Amino acid sequence: MTAWLLDPEAIHLNHGSFGATPASVLEAQQAIRSRIEANPTRFFLEGEYQASLDEVRRVVARFVGADEAGLVFVTNATAGVNAVLRSLEPSLSPDDEILVTDHEYNACANAAVVSASRAGAVVTTAPVPFPLEDCGEVVDAVLGAVTDRTRVLLIDAVTSATGLVMPIAELAAQLEPDVRVLVDAAHAPGMIDFDVTQLGVSYVTANCHKWMCSAKGAAFLWVRPDRRDGMHHSVISHGYNGGWPSGGGHLHAQFDWTGTHDPSSWLTVPDALAAVEAMHPEGWSGVKTTIRELCLEGRRKLIEALEIEAPAPDDMIGAIASVPLPAADNSGSAIFDPLMAALRDHHGIEVPVFTWPAPPERVLRISAHLYNRPEDYDLLAKALVGELRAG
Ligand SMILES: Cc1ncc(COP(=O)(O)O)c(C=O)c1O
Structure with a gap:
């Protein structure tokens, strides 16, 4: 049995909202x-x-x-x-x-x-x-x-x-x-x-x-x-x-x-x-270091793809990180922007896109956990640039 029940068909970059629980x-x-x-x-x-x-x-x-x-x-x-x-x-x-x-x-x-x-x-x-x-x-x-x-x-x-x-x-x-x-x-x-x-x-x-x-x-x-x-x-x-x-x-x-x-x-x-501690040879301190480094790596990939500066210093980042996106006319007044559905439906990527601080401005937030791989963020960066170009 795999450690997590997460659907292997999707890329899970939203540990932030609801977590994930080992099997x-x-x-x-x-x-x-x-x-x-x-x-x-x-x-x-x-x-x-x-x-x-x-x-x-x-x-x-x-x-x-x-x-x-x-x-x-x-x-x-x-x-x-x-x-x-x-x-x-x-x-x-x-x-x-x-x-x-x-x-x-x-x-x-x-x-x-x-x-x-x-x-x-x-x-x-x-x-x-x-x-x-x-x-x-x-x-x-x-x-x-x-x-x-x-x-x-x-x-x-x-x-x-x-x-x-x-x-x-x-x-x-x-x-x-x-x-x-x-x-x-x-x-x-x-x-x-x-x-x-x-x-x-x-x-x-x-x-x-x-x-x-x-x-x-x-x-x-x-x-x-x-x-x-x-x-x-x-x-x-x-x-x-x-x-x-x-x-x-x-x-x-x-x-x-x-x-x-x-x-x-x-x-x-x-x-x-105990279950998460056992997933890393250095226990919880290793888990926290690994997921933070992965998150920072993911954020770097997005920053490069979007051609923007880091919106916050590394020392203010844990295992979630947000990047501002170009404003969108269609974001309406919901908390989540429609781009979130596009990334899920067209690319199988679960990642939240919040209208923040208010429409039409928005941010995309990634997360990193032990079930994520650096390639997850490459796929996200590519999909995101494609969706933004498509408008
Ligand atoms: C800062 C913050 N507070 C509270 C919550 C709410 O968590 P819950 O739905 O478990 O109450 C969240 C959820 O993402 C959060 O990000």
């Missing part, structure tokens, strides 16, 4: 589901679920440099961002500001808009240039947008459409504790070196189903010790008044049980970490 991890997930179904009452109520989850928490905490007391599971980074913003609403006053950048992932920016409107607060946006020369431009743009009303900065560790590794620690050093920094690290763990407690921020949420390669529906939220009071899931359940008997305190109790759900994706995270 062995999906088998482990099926075994977990069978264990649950053998006796759901025993699994959920007689200690198996809580013990399994606490063990996964220990493994994930070690992988991302978190303390177990502050680490809980959610189904995705979107849910993690929502939980933090919902919890902060009572502390916001009218005219307080939640700051985002214009590279913010749309779903999470929407969550900021809704939380701000409930509290009478406002969302402000820092315009971060792209292309850019160095990460100092990000720091200047964000700090330049901070006012004495800014209470929260919501920022991606690796931006979605533009694929930039953001200078989170530098920003946090300037802003915390007056401005709470909430990091949407959807892409970070498993892609770049990433240690949540070293960042100096209040909150970090990240997906396990992207670069940690777990089954889909697994993510975590870490909350710094001084921010744990008043923190709750957006779904209020038994744990709110202590009705879920987690041994890990109020934070765990509220997130460990949000109603009946399939926890098997959370429980596959240790299997995923």
